[in-house]
Amino acid sequence: MTKDVIALTPKMPDINTLLAGLFAGGPDLGINPLAEGAVVQLCAPGGRPLVSVEAPLLVQVPGEAQRLLGAEVAAPKEPFWWTEARASTAIEEGERLAGSFAGRLTAVLDGTVWPSEAAHTDVVPLTPETATAAPAPEATPPAVDVLTDKAAVVIQDRPVVAMTSWLADALRTASASDRALQIVTPPHTSLTLPTRNALHGHPNRWVIQDPDSGYYDGLSGAQLHWQDGHFTPARTAEGNARIAEAFKPRPTPDSPDAQGERQLILSLHTTHPADEHLLLGGALEAAWQALTGAPPAGWSTAEPIALPWSRRQLTELARTRAQKNIPTWLTTVGTPDRPAIATTRITHTSAGIEEHITLTLGHTADEAPPLDVLAPLAETLATEHGLTSMLTTLRSARRDLTVPPRFEAPPIPLSFTLGANAVSEIGRAHAQHPQGGLRPAQLGHTSRPALHYILGDGTDPNSWTTLQQLTQHLKSA
CATH class of the missing domain: 3.30.1400 (Cell Division Protein Zipa; Chain: A,)
Known part of the structure; x- marks a missing residue:
């Protein structure tokens, strides 16, 4: 290690x-x-x-x-x-x-x-x-502790595992060689949201070494064992994965649910014409300003976040990488008194320059998430920042935005917004009349509006069913 x-x-x-x-x-x-x-x-x-x-x-x-x-x-x-x-x-x-x-x-x-x-x-x-x-071996990156044919294993003992340049290099190396990146930590460690996003899904894993439960996956809870050069689920005789006891939900006085801590999550997709005068980051900055009262504090391609917020600088980076056909991945943070973090992936496609943004904000029980701002924000993004779609959700989770190696309740949908171009492609009449009586509000120009669908108040898991039905309806056009 x-x-x-x-x-x-x-x-x-x-x-x-x-x-x-x-x-x-x-x-x-x-x-x-x-x-x-x-x-x-x-x-x-x-x-x-x-x-x-x-x-x-x-x-x-x-x-x-x-x-x-x-x-x-x-x-x-x-x-x-x-x-x-x-x-x-x-x-x-x-x-x-x-x-x-x-x-x-x-x-x-x-x-x-x-x-x-x-x-x-x-x-x-x-x-x-x-x-x-x-x-x-020469092929072993500096951040990797164990390199096998199937996995690049990184062993960390830090309070928070961030997506540092070390770790990003290990992830790139693993991906390029068709290996899994597997990060092994003690149970007191948590992840930043960028690290969790990078590890999400097979074959990458967050492996917890627990003195009582042995090895388990910190994101799914599956018990793990080392086999054939990588950590893999230990299955029952029937072939099912076992869930570690340490991962299962245990209400405690300091748990996010008991403390009333919540996270408001916005998943944005914007599309812009590939113009030499394009300045990226406008949608993220507008959302940050509307939800926190201030612009982002800093941005970087890895953690720690080193650079003060600058739309011009991040645009220059994205343009340089686009010329080499390389997508840009970056992280943005807010000030310490208002926990907020966003990941952005910028790509150049046939549709134009696309930004895929996930912005997460942390709130205590005394800090009501600004849900009343979502509809006006959606209109601003649709009319001024090339919004293609936006999904907003709410969940019980840590205000500090770190990810613990324990079960966390999934987010619950609040609203979905479809940008004007997307509405036009689907067909306005079809998009305005989904099944179940859901009726969207029109945002922006009346002749070519964006549509904003209210899915719930963030407390009813059935909102996922409503969102699924809406998505199926929009795809059926």
Whole structure:
């Protein structure tokens, strides 16, 4: 497995400071650059990687250290530099080398190490076994602990597993080689929503190592075992998957349901003409402003979120990637006092430039979700931001927007909006008269309206049936 150690510093670690940190094991260690210099590996004389260090990242968005490392972390005031090291614990000295590397950086730059107990500045001598250890296979990415023909396994012991650049690289590598990405964590760990979205569905898995229940899937609850080079469900004699006891719902005084915590979720699809003057992010910004009273705080292609919100910059990135026929995936966050996070996938298709956005906002029992804003927002998106469709749902879940390894009730539909172009393609008369007496409100221009369907108040699971019937009706045109 690996051990993560992170240096948080108010100043950028320059080359001399980084070299001083990399000499934590003495002058006999080698340095191996990877990913065009974005990652540097500290290696034993025999070539075995001991510590992998990512290039320092300037974090300019408030609250990211606390969101991902815990409220108690004493991070410098933004902006600060985030330098992450991953140590191989297959080698005895790896974890202490990572701690010495981070400790040396923060001693020089007056920063903080996470976890704090890992920090020190001692030289770590190598044992003869480490000095002569064989190198790891070249195909193994720095973030991967176990690589088999079927799976790339990453072992993490962090309070929150975020979709870091390390993890994104492991996911890309696994996908390109037709492997599953399987993240193994202890039961106290949670996921960010971007990580959960990336792991959703077969063959990727979130594997919980529970002292009482053994291994189980943190998203489905299926008990797992290691077989043929990957974690797979342990089935009964009848062939059914067993659900781990630790995953099953257990009402407690601090559960989201008991506390009245809820999440409001908007799934947006927008389509724009491929115009050189197009500025993306407008639909997301309008939704954020309407629902929170402020624009997004920051965006990035990985977590932690490093860049202040900028529609121009994210458009430039998407345009550059589109020229290489590469879709753009990014995450957006809000301010710490108003938990909100969104994932966006931008693609160039025959229909134009498409944005697929999922925006989630957290609320306590004392913070009523702004449901009265949804219809006016839908009209704004339909008339000004190329809305194709929008589904809004409500669920009982954590306000902090993290995903625990336990059963969570599914969201319940509130409304569905069909953009004007979609209404025109389906046929206005057909779209306005679905079965069951559901009658949509017309939004925008009367000659070419968008349609807004109210499905429920977020408390009745039968709203899913209503949505299914509506979807079938719209597809039957």
